[in-house]
Amino acid sequence: MSIKKDAVDIVIVGFGWTGSLMARELAETGLNIVALERGEARDTWPDFAYPRIADELTYGIRLKLFQNPSKETVTVRHTQSDTALPYRRFGSFLPGDGVGGAGVHWNGMLWRPLEADLKMRSTVIEKYGADFIPADMTVQDYPFTYEEMEPFFDKFEKICGAAGQAGNVQGQKLDGGNPFEAPRQNPYPTKPLKQQYAGMLFSKAAKELGYHPFPVPAANCSEPWTNPYGVQLGVCNYCGFCERFGCFNYSKGSPQSCVLPALRAYNNIELRTHAHVLRVNTDASGTRATGVTYIDHDGQEVEQPASLVVLSAFQLHNVRLLLLSKIGKPYNPATGEGVVGRNYAYQMNGGISLFFKDDKYFNPFAATGTTGMYLDEFNAENFDHSQLGFIGGATISATTTGGRPIQQMTLPASAPKWGTGWKKAIKNNYLHSMSIGSSGSVMPYKQCYLDLDPTYKDLHGQPLLRMTFDWQPNELKMTNFIGTKAEEIARLIGPDHYEMQFKGMDAHYDVRPYQSTHTTGGAVMGDNPATSVVNKYLQSWDVPNLFVLGACCFPQNLAYNPTGIVCATALFAAHAIRTQYLANPGPLVQA
Amino acid sequence: MSKEKPCVVPPRRRFLQQSLALIPAVAAGGSLLSAAAGAQTSAPEGVSAHYVPTFFNNDEWRFVLAAVDRLIPQDELGPGAVSEGVPVFIDKQMELPYGYGHLWYMQGPFASAVPELGYQSNLAPRDTWRRGISATNAWCNDKHGKVFADLTHAQQEEILTQLEKGKLDFPQVSGALFFTQMLENTKEGYLADPLHGGNQTLASWKLIGFPGARADYPQVMDHPNQPYPLGPVSISGKRSV
Numbered sequence: 001m002s003i004k005k006d007a008v009d010i011v012i013v014g015f016g017w018t019g020s021l022m023a024r025e026l027a028e029t030g031l032n033i034v035a036l037e038r039g040e041a042r043d044t045w046p047d048f049a050y051p052r053i054a055d056e057l058t059y060g061i062r063l064k065l066f067q068n069p070s071k072e073t074v075t076v077r078h079t080q081s082d083t084a085l086p087y088r089r090f091g092s093f094l095p096g097d098g099v100g101g102a103g104v105h106w107n108g109m110l111w112r113p114l115e116a117d118l119k120m121r122s123t124v125i126e127k128y129g130a131d132f133i134p135a136d137m138t139v140q141d142y143p144f145t146y147e148e149m150e151p152f153f154d155k156f157e158k159i160c161g162a163a164g165q166a167g168n169v170q171g172q173k174l175d176g177g178n179p180f181e182a183p184r185q186n187p188y189p190t191k192p193l194k195q196q197y198a199g200m201l202f203s204k205a206a207k208e209l210g211y212h213p214f215p216v217p218a219a220n221c222s223e224p225w226t227n228p229y230g231v232q233l234g235v236c237n238y239c240g241f242c243e244r245f246g247c248f249n250y251s252k253g254s255p256q257s258c259v260l261p262a263l264r265a266y267n268n269i270e271l272r273t274h275a276h277v278l279r280v281n282t283d284a285s286g287t288r289a290t291g292v293t294y295i296d297h298d299g300q301e302v303e304q305p306a307s308l309v310v311l312s313a314f315q316l317h318n319v320r321l322l323l324l325s326k327i328g329k330p331y332n333p334a335t336g337e338g339v340v341g342r343n344y345a346y347q348m349n350g351g352i353s354l355f356f357k358d359d360k361y362f363n364p365f366a367a368t369g370t371t372g373m374y375l376d377e378f379n380a381e382n383f384d385h386s387q388l389g390f391i392g393g394a395t396i397s398a399t400t401t402g403g404r405p406i407q408q409m410t411l412p413a414s415a416p417k418w419g420t421g422w423k424k425a426i427k428n429n430y431l432h433s434m435s436i437g438s439s440g441s442v443m444p445y446k447q448c449y450l451d452l453d454p455t456y457k458d459l460h461g462q463p464l465l466r467m468t469f470d471w472q473p474n475e476l477k478m479t480n481f482i483g484t485k486a487e488e489i490a491r492l493i494g495p496d497h498y499e500m501q502f503k504g505m506d507a508h509y510d511v512r513p514y515q516s517t518h519t520t521g522g523a524v525m526g527d528n529p530a531t532s533v534v535n536k537y538l539q540s541w542d543v544p545n546l547f548v549l550g551a552c553c554f555p556q557n558l559a560y561n562p563t564g565i566v567c568a569t570a571l572f573a574a575h576a577i578r579t580q581y582l583a584n585p586g587p588l589v590q591a
Numbered sequence: 592m593s594k595e596k597p598c599v600v601p602p603r604r605r606f607l608q609q610s611l612a613l614i615p616a617v618a619a620g621g622s623l624l625s626a627a628a629g630a631q632t633s634a635p636e637g638v639s640a641h642y643v644p645t646f647f648n649n650d651e652w653r654f655v656l657a658a659v660d661r662l663i664p665q666d667e668l669g670p671g672a673v674s675e676g677v678p679v680f681i682d683k684q685m686e687l688p689y690g691y692g693h694l695w696y697m698q699g700p701f702a703s704a705v706p707e708l709g710y711q712s713n714l715a716p717r718d719t720w721r722r723g724i725s726a727t728n729a730w731c732n733d734k735h736g737k738v739f740a741d742l743t744h745a746q747q748e749e750i751l752t753q754l755e756k757g758k759l760d761f762p763q764v765s766g767a768l769f770f771t772q773m774l775e776n777t778k779e780g781y782l783a784d785p786l787h788g789g790n791q792t793l794a795s796w797k798l799i800g801f802p803g804a805r806a807d808y809p810q811v812m813d814h815p816n817q818p819y820p821l822g823p824v825s826i827s828g829k830r831s832v
């Protein structure tokens with residue numbers, strides 16, 4: 001028997017980055033808001049307090065702050081003709097859990113898209129003709145312009161106290177920043193983070209080759225800063241326990257360090273933890289959400305009626321909740337019809353490990369999740385593709401995110417795996433190696449999508465999300481091209497020995513090694529309901545009192561990390577709700 | 592930074608013998624236990640000669656001590672896994688949700704797949720260890736008339752190599768999976784913070800130059816390409832011996 005709660009104005013599902021921003025933005029309306037988070041309550045103090053947080057095994061390896069796959073995971077297969085099997089042991093990507101979501105243990109690399117990223121389809125057609133797009137590739141334009149979103153990129157950077165070097169402020173190009181950057185109204189709130197030796201060597205070589213390296217924009221605050229919500233951030237101390245850990249220092253941008261303190265002033269918001277939402281409920285017409293149903297701390301089913309529902313449960317979970325709630329037409333790969341689950345994509349990485357003699361010290365333990373130098377010469381449409389035969393590109397960088405010895409020890413392939421030989425190898429290499437990485441865009445394809453698994457279930461007996469995904473020739477060509485460019489830089493740096501880790505043309509998606517948590521698509525935004533789930537305000541075409549936030553709205557995957565756009569679009573949606581929707585609840589865009 | 596002082600580390604042989612001697616002593620009522628414990632008082636703090644395993648039984652414990660000792664031996668580069676407490680680490684891990692497979696999705700049906708789809712075994716780490724030890728010991732008995740722990744170092748290394756290469760396989764558990772489990776847990780214990788039971792003298796961190804839980808490095812950033820002057824510190828404030 002399910003408990004029925006009193007109706008509220010707004011229910012928010014998931015309390016990570018997007019959910020907490022939405023709560024804060026809507027708090028000022030005075031409406032009654034209930035936020036439901038399936039995980040536990042967490043705050044900087046005492047949950048991330050030093051020294052206990054500096055524990056690689058607990059947080060980095062046993063993944064204490066992450067989703068526990070025993071409760072919920074996805075199933076994976078490479079093609080539609082395979083049987084999908086559960087992603088049993090997390091490696092490739094690591095969804096968050098608990099208050100703060102993945103905003104607790106992310107790195108903080110904070111990007112705005114390039115202008116071409118937002119109109120990828122039309123740019124490619126304009127430059128190379130429609131035939132340049134492979135028949136199975138469903139690349140789309142974003143439904144908003146860069147100018148429309150600029151104030152929201154700016155606002156999120158200010159919320160995080162972001163550190164960086166601007167490359168283009170109001171059209172004026174600035175030395176040391178990214179020359180390809182779209183025009184910004186303001187520089188970054190705080191100065192760039194300090195650089196490591198690896199980044200210095202990389203920059204020097206990159207400049208010799210005529211490139212323009214710049215420090216990676218970081219949601220890791222580098223100077224005293226009070227954000228627009230009135231919250232003070234701490235100055236990062238390069239602790240080396242950033243990615244996979246909560247920041248004990250109030251310096252990494254997270255819901256805890258940037259948003260939660262500002263929410264305490266409002267008593268119209270209630271956060272319920274251990275509340276796992278099962279589905280969004282709709283009325284008989286299926287065009288209006290009536291609230292959600294969740295399982296509470298005691299395992300009881302609870303119905304929470306609401307006038308407005310916001311899904312902010314992370315890309316994968318949002319898509320799954322839409323499918324479980326039967327909202328929107330599920331994608332059918334046979335006919336190409338339907339939209340929920342369509343355009344799933346996952347970022348593609350490559351890298352080079354560089355090993356030096358012991359006269360060079362890289363001190364990898366001194367790091368933030370975002371210390372490093374990038375170059376953007378081979379990203380998106382920053383270079384000419386006409387002779388290359390692929391769409392998209394990658395960033396190339398030298399970043400060091402920590403030197404935690406269990407996970408972040410890189411050894412030459414020839415090193416023994418155990419015994420005295422292994423001990424020699426860790427002694428000789430730990431301080432004396434660096435890496436060059438590439439992070440590449442991935443286009444969407446008809447054959448890559450999400451749906452519900454027919455066999456495997458979660459803890460609550462609901463079907464798991466099924467991922468049908470593999471690397472496609474376009475991206476494999478792209479990463480091979482990037483590999484040649486990265487190798488030129490590696491050679492110029494001149495290590496004793498280097499090893500390439502770019503995927504071969506026959507590579508398949510592998511769930512074992514960590515790659516990124518940059519899963520995108522499945523509920524994409526657009527201006528046509530036949531090819532998108534939400535409009536540019538992230539409002540469902542089918543159920544206008546439902547908003548769906550997160551990287552599920554990306555039409556395709558970018559070379560950049562997603563959270564800059566994820567949070568800017570969430571702020572944009574919140575603004576639209578406040579200024580347009582509440583006065584006149586209904587579709588904000590006519591289909 | 593790598594000024595090793597091997598003299599402060601108890602000789603591995605003695606440690607092994609004492610740990611092994613301990614088990615029957617406990618079983619016999621503890622009279623030998625106090626003698627062994629007394630003889631151990633000069634050992635550095637934290638090296639757990641007195642440890643009585645919770646998960647592993649006596650035969651299994653002998654296997655763990657012997658195998659882990661080969662995977663990360665004591666040598667001219669300093670202490671090995673055994674005197675650092677790595678077997679203790681592994682025993683403790685087996686009693687945590689991790690050991691029971693509660694941190695992984697373990698619902699069936701189970702099926703084999705291309706390696707890219709990742710872990711598809713129905714075994715939790717506890718099961719892999721237990722089955723692997725018993726199968727390997729049975730194989731050793733068959734082939735050499737002795738269990739793994741009683742073989743020579745060269746024989747033990749040969750067997751570990753065969754497991755690693757997938758050349759030694761058992762119906763109850765894949766040899767390669769068992770080897771991966773052993774090596775993964777051994778390295779974890781050797782490199783993790785001592786609070787988990789291994790790395791008791793911070794020997795691994797000292798060996799590689801990782802400062803541990805210091806977590807405060809703006810000055811390092813200001814001095815690129817320079818050796819870091821301080822030794823490692825653990826979460827509980829332990830410094831290297």
Ligand SMILES: Cc1cc2nc3c(=O)[nH]c(=O)nc-3n(C[C@H](O)[C@H](O)[C@H](O)COP(=O)(O)OP(=O)(O)OC[C@H]3O[C@@H](n4cnc5c(N)ncnc54)[C@H](O)[C@@H]3O)c2cc1C
Nearest residue numbers: 014016017018038097101102107108109277313550561563
């Ligand atoms: C290790 C790691 C490193 C990363 N590094 C970067 C980076 O450097 N740069 C970058 O841009 N991005 C990075 N990301 C990605 C970034 O963390 C995400 O883009 C961002 O957190 C997404 O925000 P979100 O609000 O969509 O989801 P989240 O922040 O994950 O929040 C979703 C919340 O919803 C909850 N939830 C899920 N399902 C339910 C349900 N059914 N009922 C109730 N609650 C539910 C979850 O528990 C979670 O708390 C990284 C991610 C990880 C894991």
Ligand code: SF4
Nearest residue numbers: 236239242247252368
């Ligand atoms: S590196 Fe900086 S931002 Fe990251 S956790 Fe440490 S103090 Fe926080």
